[in-house]
Amino acid sequence: SSGINAEYGRTGELAMAREVAQAAPSTTAQTQLEVMIMERGELERRVASLAKAKMHYKESWTKALKELINVREKAQQDAKHRLLHEQTLMEHARLRYQEESKLKEKIPVVEPVKETAPAVDENRRPDNKIMMARLIDERDTLLRTGVYTKEDAVIVELNSKIKSIQCST
DSSP, X not given: OHHHHHHHHHHHHHHXXXXXXXXXXXXXXXXXXXXXXXXHHHHHHHHHHHHHXXXXXXXXXXXXXXXXXXXXXXXXXXXXXXXXXHHHHHHHHHHHHHHHHHHHHHSOOOOOOOOXXXXXXXXXXXXXXXXXXXXXXXXXXXXXXXXXXXXXXXXXXXXXXXXXXXHHO
């Protein structure tokens, strides 16, 4: 506000000087020259003020543009890091899948045990507990390999045989 008051004071002085120069009956070249010098000084102050405002505006824009560039570069770097991380995860998953496929190829598929046991008379019937223990052991061994799951046909068949032996005892 002091700058505005000073500006107003100078403008007032200039206006007063003009009035004095115009009101005087004998306007001399000297008076006109003084008024013009004052006007020139006022115009130079305005030009300096405008140049200072222009410089401040230009510096502000330059700073804002540099910050925008930095933000964009950081976002690009973050996106690159995320992409590389995802690519690494995908590569690990692909390798794990290939290993599992190789393991499945190496482990032979076990055919379900068929109930084509020869007819056995009552006196020669195999012990159900031994048979059930063998089936449970076979099922658990297959599951531990990690190649078979509880939903695979072999495991489902073994479970049904174990249940049928449990029901018959």
